[in-house]
Amino acid sequence: MSQAIEREIDRSHMTVSDEVAIQISNMNKWYGEFHVLRDINLTVNRGERIVIAGPSGSGKSTMIRCINRLEEHQQGKIIVDGTELTSDLKNIDKIRSEVGMCFQHFNLFPHLTILENCTLAPMWVRKIPKREAEETAMHFLEKVKIPDQAHKYPGMLSGGQQQRVAIARSLCMKPRIMLFDEPTSALDPEMIKEVLDTMIELAEEGMTMLCVTHEMGFARQVANRVIFMDQGQIVEQNEPEEFFNNPKSERTKLFLSQILGH
Amino acid sequence: MSQAIEREIDRSHMTVSDEVAIQISNMNKWYGEFHVLRDINLTVNRGERIVIAGPSGSGKSTMIRCINRLEEHQQGKIIVDGTELTSDLKNIDKIRSEVGMCFQHFNLFPHLTILENCTLAPMWVRKIPKREAEETAMHFLEKVKIPDQAHKYPGMLSGGQQQRVAIARSLCMKPRIMLFDEPTSALDPEMIKEVLDTMIELAEEGMTMLCVTHEMGFARQVANRVIFMDQGQIVEQNEPEEFFNNPKSERTKLFLSQILGH
Amino acid sequence: MTTAIDTPQDQGFRLSQLIYDTRYRSITIQVIAMLAFMFIAAFLVRNTITNLANLGKEIDFGFLFNPANYDINQRLIEYDSTSTNLRAAMVGLLNTLLVAFMGCILATVVGVVAGVLRLSKNWLISKLMTVYVETFRNIPVVIWIIATMAVLSEALPQPRAFRGETPSASMWLWDSVAVTNRGTYIPAPVWGPGSVFVVLVFLLSLLAIWAFNRYAHRRFEATGQILPKFWINLAILFVPTLLVFFLLGRPIGLDLPALKGFNFQGGTMLRNPMLALWLALSFYTGAFIAEIVRSGILAISKGQSEAAFALGLRPSRTMNLVILPQALRVIIPPLISQFLNLTKNSSLALAVGYQDLRATLGGTTMNNTGRELECMLLMMLIYLVVSLFISSGMNIYNKSVKLKER
């Protein structure tokens, strides 16, 4: 997978604007008695590419799932694109249609073709005519380099292709923010490359991205910030170079020694 | 994987006798209309270690599966250890108990412990008392270096360990010939080494072996003959050094350039 | 290397090859199986023939065309005691099919509701449904049928309880429904002049609904607009029909049941045997269907609904567009075999005296004509045909929805 990153990445478009895309302040979440997320504070500007790392069970998934309200937080505030996430259904709908999400296991709809997977949400949520939705879908499928698979079913595609369809499916909703939850960890090494390439392209186009991943090569080259979480807290954040070469906290050092060591 | 081969291999015992172990002459096989094996002629002497290579779908698996009649051939002759393979059940039983086979996916019996896996066939086919069968089994499990796993179930072992159990299981039948069908291709790199080591040891002891594999390092160091197949035919065969350094056929050159290149 | 070893000579065919040669062996086994099968069949047939000869009987289906001479209380087609045995069998078959059909519908409704509620986040309701499922499916259906019948005939009032100055029982729903221990009497429509038009309009509005849904779908695809289909459908279904109904001066009247003589007269009577059989079969099968529905929905991973949510689909749309289409594939095959079971279990009509196929052809007709062999064979054949019909439907469905995989 290190191959994937070895090409020269054009960072010129990856500008970060002043506009705030996501603001999380003093957010806390419990599962029953268990305090999963503790006092999270995070501001993400438009165009930022953030990689979230941390040991298993540290709450990374939970945090990004809170951002599009797949999980409910109990204290604090999350403001996405100027809209606060409350239990107000309208807000949730609004935010969900602006935030795309890619899961570890793709979660494509197996009973629909690739094209139908991509047009479903635009048609039913954005109420875009079928014709137009299909055009958009084909556009993004071309972008992820699998337009020829459009009429196949997910079961007929390889894992890497499926994950790319999942990305295309999110993009069809024209989201302003993309969340990735370990998008490559269910894949074989060759397939990882395909998917990371696609994500790098997205980054190059200036998409705001939050990505939970342990692909440190990717983090190093694409992210403009790496966040390290442990025990439900943000322990350290920094620019990738600094983060990898000069970690401040003990926890981070330990973690990095482990993942880089092996 | 090249690591696996880097140790000095003792070729001194690997003598090849004059005795014929397997003789295949003018063998042809069809799947329905499809002509998979075309006019195969091959003589394997006792003690030979033959590696079979070739592109996917070239009929490698089919050929070695014909040798213990997992597949039926339609024309020509296969004589194993002096017994011709016909549809006579007695011959088949006899040959199967002299030919051990290792599959790509191990095919261990998940409902039996490792030890039971190894003693099953000796007890039921060779009618060896349980005690004795277990002793033999432990002997071979030691040989493949996993005697301590004897009472576990296959599901609890790693892939490499499972493949070694599969080898031990075949050996317990005290076969005179071993067939391997891509024994390492379902394994992670580290595990490949374990398995190849075991196979090398077998080779050192003078076992007649036919092995479908793309581990060219293994071929180079252990095999005394490499056979290249394409489109159901034997295209080229030679000693490993000659085969790798000086391939005669265009197909072989092309193939070698691909697998050595990547 | 040495030259080839001597190959064994071809010795021609040997007898031992029949056992040891895979090619002949399979033929040997098949021939033995065939012989055994034919031997058993011949044995049975021969015995039957001798036994029949001893009795002086012969297989003859002529009795089907003789008058049946008995009455059947529930008739979906014209029948009286002078009709033929064949017609009696038809009446019985229709009764079987009727109760099976209604049973399948009610069982599906009950099962789907219970299955979905069992998944409900509401602890109380899901436990309640668990209790329902576990009670019904662990007790034999015959007991349910008999117990339901016993309760219906012993706990409900007799028709005469409705009589007198101070009746101890009264009718329901503004005196239009009478629930008695013989059956439930409900109003029946009376088709006055002009009712044809009402029916016609009703059929037309069904057509209109179909057309409207197509239109709505096209429009949705073209413009992305979603029409409030449900309400419009409802309106199309009822408004024109009701309009015509009142314009024509209410041509369709209701024949209300009223106590006359021994019983209620008028209206339609749903006899207790049928009710008992129907309810018991439905609730029993419903318990199985509930489990099927539940596991069908559970079989769809949580990831699917999360993915749909993440795309911004609302829960109801997620259910309709993502979960249900997938769950149905899992649900329908076992559902259909439950329908099959229900249909076969309807032969337990025996327990309550519902006059189904078994009671007519395999009961009274068989007894009156003494043609037990013919009647039994015919009856089994009919059940077999019905079953095969249902299961071939299932196979067609299975083929059509199989998920495409590589």
Add this chain to the structure above:
Amino acid sequence: QDSSTLAAVKERGVLKCGVNPGTPGFAAPDASGKFVGFDVDVCRAVAAAIFGDSEAVEYTPLTSAVRFTALASGEVDMLARNTTWTFSRDVDLKNTFVGVNYYDGQGFMVPKDLGVSSAKELSGATVCIETGTTTELNLADYFRVNNMDYEPVPVESFTEAQNQFLAGACDVYTTDASALAASRASFENPEGYVVLPEIISKEPLGPLVRHGDDNWGDVVRWSLNAMIAAEEYGVTSANAAELAKGTDNPEINRLLGVEGELGAMLGLDNAWALNILTQVGNYGESFEKNIGENTPVGLARGLNAQWTEGGLIYSPPFR
């Protein structure tokens, strides 16, 4: 028939007799689970004739709807199950009725408070009727001929019919008058029910066997006749043993096996009839014991009196 029923029965050691599952007085299990009754006595008589042991019977309770099938398929050797002798049952169903042990007719029973006093008032009534009986067919005819309509409630068995009738699931219960009496007698409150005066059919009830084994038919026929004749000659269970020492009535002598070889002609022991009479008793005794006026069923002899008493019960001579 290559294996005669008599031989098979002897070989087996028990007589398989199809009986009604539960009509008090005619055939019903008593408190200890043993079948007793007027019809059962016919079975016992046959067993006594064959084995000299009236208990060597295996009773098979049969509903009306399956009795002929059971007989035809050899499930039972004979039926003694209040079965009406009709033309089609005899000829078309290939049965042999060996006699009549009870002359009956079909009646109707209604709850008293229904206020019905004649069957002609039953138009529109709900009628409980056992399926597979002559009464089912008679009912259809009767109502059709009289231009009345009715709602049949078909039931499988006598007990079920009784349950339904008592629960008020039907207004009328119709079957053989004798069974009506038996049923009524078992009610908690018999006075609440009346049997209507109309008898709408002839129901000669008797035991029957399969066609085609005349010898076996004779055994059953003459076992019944022995009981009937014994009553006529005054042979009872009490005096049979005494009379078997010889009397001056040759008919009795032949009957009890003192004279002649009647038993041997049937393929039985010569004491066959003696066994019947000592173990089961004569017709009149059986009648009085099971269904007579001093029993709960309380039937008068009526038509079933000996011909000498003005009834129809008449045995051909033992000669």
Add this chain to the structure above:
Amino acid sequence: MSSQNTPLAYVRKEMLEQQPAPRGQVGVAKWMRENLFSGWFNTALTLVSIYVIYSLLKAVLPWAFGGVWTADSLQECRTILNDLHGNTHYACWAVINERWNQIVYGTFFPSSEYWRTHIAFVLLILAILPVLFDALPRKMLWITAVYPFLMVWLIWGGTIWGPVSVALGFVLAYMASQFAGRSLGSGLTGLIAVAVALIWWFFIGPSVTSGLNKVLPLLHLQEIQSRELGGFVICVIIGVSGIALSLPIGIVLALGRQSDLLIVKTICVGFIEFIRGVPLITLLFTASLLLNYFLPPGTEFDLTLRVIVMVTLFSSAYMAEVIRGGLAALPKGQYEAADALGLDYWKAQRLIIMPQALKISIPGIVNTFIGLFKDTTLVFFIGIFDMLAAAQAIRANSAWNGITWELYIFIGLIFWICCFAMSRYSQWLERKLRTDHR
């Protein structure tokens, strides 16, 4: 690159501790809110179900617990209830008490012989336990092996020789197979074994048995006719025999259906589809009324046995389908590995394929068992005096005329306990097997 104002670098100085969740996040309040009152719809559902439960319990509990347990007739029962409560809206469990024997043993079973059923029942449990729980000593399986013969002897009576002779058939078959197995393939061996057993059972055994019966009437128990069996006892007899027999037959049918021998396959498919296509009740009628037509004139064939055969055939067809599913789920590699090791068809099936296929099919198999056990109630319709027949007879009896609920609740409860236990056992086994080898 990011020269923006956001202070990117951030390091947490000290780690936060677990904090208790805010109120309403934990405890009863949260549980209630989430599970009972989340949203108006859920609240409505909760209220409705509370009402339903309340009215059910209110109707049932006093009725059931206020009932009378000893009385000799419904009349007496009602009198007692009237004295107790002033009305009769209470259960009259006395009927179960009073008619216990009839419900459990049937009307005709001689009461002096009840002890035999008790012993048979206890032995049954002992015989089943080692099959159910492999933690028990394997030696106990001997009880299981001997049990069928013991049970036949205990229930039907007679001398011990009949069952012994049948058992001897099995022993002979086993010996024959051992003897033949040395030289012949196992398929043929099986045939020979079956032939030996059949010859013994049909030709030699009966005469030997009757001879022994005369000479040495060992352990003679009063004979009991099948007709005399009834109640719960007959249910258990038919259910257990059917369960024990339908599994092997189902396996054979499933193998036949999977086989690539066209004729064998066609016969199996035909059989399975026929059996599954007709209602059990018609098969039972055939067994009880028509079977004699198909047998040589004069054959006697015990009714209970016939019913067992039919019930067994019926559920073995379903069993075959369940097992076929399990077979289909096995990867092809398992067959190949068995072949490659030189195991022949039957050994491969016995040692490799079946153990795995059966394990996969456990839920289906147990469901079929449950179905079979429930189907034993249908014997009521062919005149066997089971619990339902007992209930009907009791209801028709003038002493208990008018009783319904109590009887059916009791019978239902018996079935419920058996079936529920079976399904729980299968779930337990499934869980155990799942964790076993991982």
